[in-house]
Amino acid sequence: MSTSTTARHRRACRPSTPLTELGQRMGPGARRGLATVASSGLVLTIAASSATAAGSESTALPRVDISAAAAEAVTAMITTPSVVAPADVTWSVETLEAVAKAPRVVTVAVERPAAAASRSGERPALAEATETAAATEAAPAPAPAASASAIVNYARQFVGTPYVYGGVTPAGFDCSGFTQYVFANVGISLPRSSSAQANAGTRVSAAEAQAGDLVWWPGHVGIYTGNGNHIAARQPGTALYEGAIPHSSPVFIRIG
Numbered sequence: 001m002s003t004s005t006t007a008r009h010r011r012a013c014r015p016s017t018p019l020t021e022l023g024q025r026m027g028p029g030a031r032r033g034l035a036t037v038a039s040s041g042l043v044l045t046i047a048a049s050s051a052t053a054a055g056s057e058s059t060a061l062p063r064v065d066i067s068a069a070a071a072e073a074v075t076a077m078i079t080t081p082s083v084v085a086p087a088d089v090t091w092s093v094e095t096l097e098a099v100a101k102a103p104r105v106v107t108v109a110v111e112r113p114a115a116a117a118s119r120s121g122e123r124p125a126l127a128e129a130t131e132t133a134a135a136t137e138a139a140p141a142p143a144p145a146a147s148a149s150a151i152v153n154y155a156r157q158f159v160g161t162p163y164v165y166g167g168v169t170p171a172g173f174d175c176s177g178f179t180q181y182v183f184a185n186v187g188i189s190l191p192r193s194s195s196a197q198a199n200a201g202t203r204v205s206a207a208e209a210q211a212g213d214l215v216w217w218p219g220h221v222g223i224y225t226g227n228g229n230h231i232a233a234r235q236p237g238t239a240l241y242e243g244a245i246p247h248s249s250p251v252f253i254r255i256g
Contacts, residue, residue, distance in 0.1 A: 158178065
């Protein structure tokens with residue numbers, strides 16, 4: 001009599017792990033979040049012994065608390081959201097044109113207080129500049145320099161004019177009245193007296209003297225015509241004439 005024995009097979013089932021138990025306790029929404037955590041790079045590794053892996057019977061694995069890791073993953077998803085832009089989005093950048101403007105220059109005049117200037121013994125810079133500008137405006141333009149020949153030729157026109165003490169016109173001249181009149185005709189103003197005319201210009205030596213210079217000695221003044229001669233109103237009773245200089249050491253004065 002033969003006896004047959006039928007082999008029995010264990011019903012197929014999914015392996016049970018701590019993640020399986022955690023998923024059963026959490027709702028469907030939490031399970032999806034847990035899947036997201038796993039897909040975003042959080043890997044949970046549970047080590048099992050080689051004996052358990054090789055055995056035919058399922059052995060309960062030690063429980064692993066992953067609540068902290070899950071909380072960190074959820075926080076990361078909330079605080080660091082990802083932005084997905086459609087593939088057909090067109091980006092455009094507006095070009096700005098820069099226009100350079102010339103710098104504006106502002107000149108500021110600083111006036112030094114008068115009290116500080118008086119303590120230092122200096123004049124205020126603003127007052128000095130104002131006076132200089134006023135003097136420049138008030139000063140007449142310098143007369144063009146008269147040529148020596150123009151002075152001498154004009155003076156020779158009055159040869160023969162009588163000597164008149166105090167005379168300042170062609171009706172009659174004294175020595176300084178004559179020189180003053182001639183130089184005024186060419187735009188040069190001379191003082192009235194002969195002594196004052198001696199200081200009206202620059203003194204030069206006899207070797208440097210030129211026609212058109214004044215020639216002077218105490219009590220007399222005339223116009224030098226060159227070669228040791230001068231033209232002048234000399235003395236009462238003698239008409240104006242040109243001749244040799246009678247003085248041994250005259251002074252020559254250049255005007256202008």
